[in-house]
Amino acid sequence: MQRIGVFVCWCGSNIAGTVDVQAVSDALKNEPGVVFSTNYQYMCSQAGQNMIKDAVAEHKLTGIVVCSCSPRMHEATFRKTAAAAGINPYMVEIANIREQCSWVHKDMVTGTEKAIILGKAAVAKVNLNTPLTPGESPVTKRALVIGGGIAGIQTALDIADAGFPVDIVEKKPTIGGKMAQLDKTFPTLDCAACILTPKMVDVAQNDKIRIFSYSEVTDVKGFVGNFDVTIKKHARYVKEDICTGCGACTEKCPMKKVPNEFNLGMDNRSAIYIPFAQAVPKVATIDPNYCNMLKNGKCGVCSKVCAAGAIDYKQQDEFIEEKYGAIVVATGFNPISMDKFDEFAYNQSKDVITSLEFERLTNAAGPTAGKLLRPSDLKHPHTIVFVQCVGSRCDACAEKGKEYCSKICCMYTAKHAMLTRDKYPDTDVYVFYIDVRTPGKNFDEFYRRAVEEYGVHYIKGMVGKVTPEGDKLKVQASDLLANKQLHIDADLVVLAAAIEPDKSARPLATMLTASMDTNDFFTEAHPKLRPVESPTAGVFLSGACQGPKDIPETVSQAGAAASKVIGLLAKDKLTGNPCVASSNELMCNGCSTCERVCPYGAITYENKEFRMPDRTTAIRRIAVVNPAVCQGCGCCTVACPSGAMDLRGFANSQIIAEVDAICK
Amino acid sequence: MQVKEYKPLIVAFCCNWCSYAGADLAGNNRLSYPADVKIIRVPCSCRVNPMFVLRAFQRGADGVILCGCHPGDCHYTSGNYYTRRRMALLFSMLDYLGIEKERTRVEWVSAAEGAKFAATMNDFAEKVAALGENKRLEDLRCKR
Amino acid sequence: MHNHQEPLIPKIGVITDVRMDTPDIKTFRVVTPDGKKAFDHRPGQCAMLSVPGVGEAMFSITSSPTNEEYMEFSIKKCGCVTEWLHQAEPGQQITIRGPYGNPFPVDDEFAGKNLLFIAGGVGLAPLRSVINYCRHYRDRYGKIDIVYGSRSKDDLLDYKEIIDEWANDDNVHVHLTIDREQEGWDGHVGFVPNYVKELGFDTDKTAILCGPPIMIKFTLDGLYALGFEKTQIYTTLEMRMKCGIGKCGRCNVGSKYICKDGPVFRFDELDELPDEY
Amino acid sequence: MRKCSLDSMNLVFAEIAKAASLYLPVDGKDGKTAYTKWEDGLTWSNSLNTVRGPKDFFFPQTENLVEFKTSGKNIEIIDTRSASEDFVVFGVRACDVKSFDVLDRVFLKEPTDSYYASRREHGIIIAAACTKPTETCFCQTFGIDAAAPAGDISIWKTETEVFWQSNTEKGAALLTKLDALTEECSTEAVDAQKEKIAATMKKLPLANLNTDAFGAGKTKEYFDAPEWKELSESCLGCGTCTFVCPTCQCYDIKDFNTGKGVIRFRCWDSCMYSDFTKMSAGQPRLTQTERFRQRFMHKLVYFPENNDGMFSCVGCGRCLAKCPISMNIVKVMKTIGGKENA
């Protein structure tokens, strides 16, 4: 049984005006466990706090009930007071007799009656309180960034800048991501490579940053501050530390008919390749699907031409295990497949392309060396139709496409249209749109320039069908404003394909126990207040893996994620919330029900040997809560049928005691 | 002859982050609601076990209301979604057993909705009062 | 009103004194609200103490019947009732009913005999009543040996009484032992069964045993080795009880009810019972 | 011996109910029979085999013993016992009547249980001879004559008439009150009825089951029998057999805090429950096998040992009908007592 002290606050007249504080402290005197009860003008004042401290000493109190304002006001204050008086801060409960009593009731009798009941409930709860101590865990001062696009790069640079080591894991042979494939960037039209590649070089040269390119994360264990991550480094059959990136091998490689993914298959590369000139790391990679030497042991040209002797056909996948304190997900996006959009004839005509392909066609380092030539016959197109919202903003019930807006298409289409008209004024450019969305800084001005200065034909309406006929693409569309059908003979049709999270995100989310929405975008811990954190502590979100974003937004989120990581890594120890769930292993069924409702992945299972009643032993599966990860919502406690799972500070018995006291 | 006015007893479980703060705001704004409503603070509405609801009725509560963050706004991201399913099923079962449906309610009240909190409690208390004492889920041993 | 006396309805008892004996054993002094003993009892008998709302449990009465002022209970903290009692302060009321069970045959079989008490840990509690009874009627018995052991010096129950009173009595021999060496202890170190063997008692005695099952088992082996017969050895059993009057069925072992036919048994009687205690 | 016509039973019931609450077996909507408080027009079931025995009337499943009020360090003890009212239980089978003897042995033994004793004093049992024993019946095994039930009053029912005979003073007094509705008669019809019942009893599948292998002094012989394990293998440890058994009398005492005070109540308990003997210090019956064994050893060995050979089973057959896994005392008797018993 506890020795409880009750302290009723007048709060000047705020409480005492409607509640007979003397009556409250008298009534609570006889409650079980209460050994001392008093009232005072301002409990939160220094004098009031001293009163509590004195009473603790004098009456050997083990628990404290303060009947005062909302715990949201002064719970922390009184917990500190308790700690100073030498009792555990979690042995304090507040009865909210101001906001939820004196301020809402006018009548002294009613107010006093209710205040007594609220006090009794708090006393009943404290009787069952146990001292709680926040758990502490160390922090590994290293961060992992998964994905080496602009989001990952920016996050890594910012973290490294604060002095913490960072590893970037990129599944492609080079970092750079989608931005490296872009030509110009809206709304300023500066060249993507010009602003990205220096950052890539910064990453390569930063001694705090390690790049694991051509690698992926295969396993994540542990929790915030203490992740154990396994990284699989794919064999690239080239010794990364020796290769100078001279490119001799790529020139001499006899296997030259490999679709070049960097140019989205619009031209070819060799079996040993460097994705693009400014690749980081600038080392060659052998594509095992095409290399004759690897496939049937014949060739070996690259090995012969490599002066540095970097080729290693025997190289194996390598597994690296590393500890991290924080993980940033920056897995990015991809345009969706156009396979299901037969109406736009994407698979029938080479001249129906996606916007990303258009980027490569206009890029000086692209397959056409920057000249806008249509892929089928390398002729200059005179009529270009841009189709917006292909696969974006679809019906929930539609079998193809996404419900959400891909956000970036309006702007890059405006960019493409404007650049085309700028370079090739003889070209007719049509843009079919549902809405034009331009809410960013200088965005609407940019779009209006496309229309007003560059004479791009913006038509509100959707393209119904594209039919290849001869060397033309017959575009059938509706103009909703003019309310008429249009037929355009186009040379090139560009589809603004919706974007979706990279396919690698889903398995990664499972490994990280980070939650995702139905579209496979990572969910944030709070959509408004914690937008760059995942609900899983220690896992942060950067870039388009969280939702469609343009570059400025991505970069700012990347910085924000970095600052959160820095804040975490700057700590030597993590102090947890002591009000966490814990499972009584003797009652646990190991049924996984709790795990399924835990938003933080705080619950894992282990097999443990138990002594059975008949003196034999048996292995049973039991739930284990990681107190460093648990946030204390208590969802698991209700999901648990046996009641093995309980929440400290809000235990079943405590809440029931409150219910009982209120209903007494 | 003076008839003693019947006062319903209402237990309100409020989540710490939204509804409890909403109740505080109602207090700050001096928006009154019946003193019959007694609030129990829980970290999240998903902490409320159906057993607590039944316990309240056993001990003589006439109505039980759960308040949590609006769907999508849960401090713990998904807690109130589970609450919603659990309580939908529980309430439906209670209704199936013939317990008056007006005795149970779930309401989403944000920290900014002090007025909504007070209005909800006024309305709920009124509805429960109209039903009279809870006779169908009471435990005679605990008769008030 | 009801015309029958009801054994299940308890009386009020007041805790007048709480003594901390060991870190987990406290001794409670209990009287009725008007300051009397709640009822008379015989050495070895038990009483049901309860804390309303927490539960009721059976405890052996550790004070001797010859104490006419109050009863004492030495209680080890191990369940919810005992935990609650350990927090109680003087003045606290509890409920009490009894006496229950059979006593040690102090006035018949024990009369005129040399007695050997062997206890381990809190097992001294039920024997204390007998020992003090025998000390009170000292001339009715022969030589008294008391072997008592515990984990450490701090875990020895009634240490002050043992040293100050028992050890000073004529023809009472106290043999104390603790499990492990300890600073400030110059007595015997070792487990009770071994100590009994070392002391090597003659079989002209009646032995009374109480302690944890493992101690009982090995001490018995020792006593048999010394030539003791089962008919010379007594013990007192512990079982879950609810009614205390042989009706609720809980403490049923074979055809016996521990609360009514026990808790005191001679080992030849125990042999007749199935091994379920 | 007296008799009345079957048609006049409603009047008889009305007469009895004037002075005391009357309970009788009534067929429910689900076809199951249960003791029900008589109201005008309620008819007596043809089947006497109620799902629950009449044990409740004397030893209810739950009853309050005493109340406590606490305030600070003080306790107030409130004796909530009230004087029982007279009641009549009508249509009790011979086996169930015998079960009261078993319960008496426990509750009326010193110190007397006043709750039970008071109900026994105030209850009158009108026992009915069985008309239609079923396959689960084996009261004969325990020397019970289904055709000649004990009780305060015995009755026999034929196609058209009901015959009455009082066995105790209480019974005689009640029967006297029914004088106007009954008439004196010879025992002829009853004797014929008894013979008919006896003939039926012989045909029952369990007619040859006997208790020869059991009784006092058999503890050592059966306690360690290996068959217990197999018999208890699929036992769920539920309390069905115990709760439908008319002789099981184990109980638990618990406190219930109402918020205003503490009610100490007792309720039926089952030795089949794992917590039955569990103490904070240990558990003497660790497995279901041990708990299962306790129940049957108690009925067939321990109880007779303490009660002059009386078994605490009356062969009512309820556990045979109700065990979820169809394990029961007959199977135990046949297995443990040896195959010759089969």
Added chain:
Amino acid sequence: MQKITRDQLIEKAASLLANGTVSCVLGWQKGEFDYDITPAVFDTEDELKANFVWNDFCGANFSKYLVSKTKKCEGKILVFLKACDTYSFNQLLTEHRFDREKVYAVGIPCEGMADIAKVKAIAGDGISSIDCSGEKMAVTTIYEDAPVMIDAKDVLAERCVNCKSKKHVAYDELMGEDGDVIDSARFDEVAKIEAMTPDERFAFWQNELSRCIRCNACRDICPACTCEKCVFDNPNSSVENKSPANSFEEKMFHIIRAFHVAGRCTDCGECSRVCPQHIPLHLLNRKFIKDIDSFYGDYQAGAEVGSRAPLVNYTTDDLEPGEVFERGDN
């Protein structure tokens, strides 16, 4: 009459024992009468031949026994599973309650099990034998000379009348032909109660639940109730109780029990089968199943291992608790 015979099952079990696939067999053991069948573990062919039975009274669902038996048995256990049993089997696997590797499951076809109460209602008391081997069930009583011939359809247990599936969703081996999931009328009774007024519903359930004797048979037989420690047995849970002390207690027990198995209950019907007081407990479980189906889409617990039960799942646009009543009134 069952399509598969006792001999076929014994032969199957014996061969699996003989070739070492399994070390014991979980099967039905014959009882005192022809209908009181006990689940038992058989270790040898001789035991099987002596005591194994398979007839219209083999209703017991063995799935739950696997939780304890797999922990004790050294080798694999052969378990015969009727289609309905396989759902419980899967549900237990979903909850990691036993090791699949320790079980050899043989699916067997079932033509529905008989309810002895229904048999007695037709044939009368005093049954001395029941022969289920013919087209019709022949029931002999001590009161009649000639056996009463009963059509098995007339005495089917309620759960078999409303059989939800003859399809086995789990097995290592299937004997006979597999059936289909059945669109049964199992929710009709629930709908009937829903259609009552609240007062009628209350009266209905008050009458049913007040008969409860808290014997716990429903819980102890339930394959979803495999908790290491049930809250109703746990003195620290604040809801522990052994007896129906007050009508509230039974309601609390049955509501919470149904809630705890909601989304996990496969509707195997064992609870109602074993209730000594004939309380239609399945109507509570089916209410939850019906609600879940209509609120959150069709969901059959145990249909597949690892499926996410409705109460550990959600969508952002689930209906509000206040809306459940509006739907109920439709």
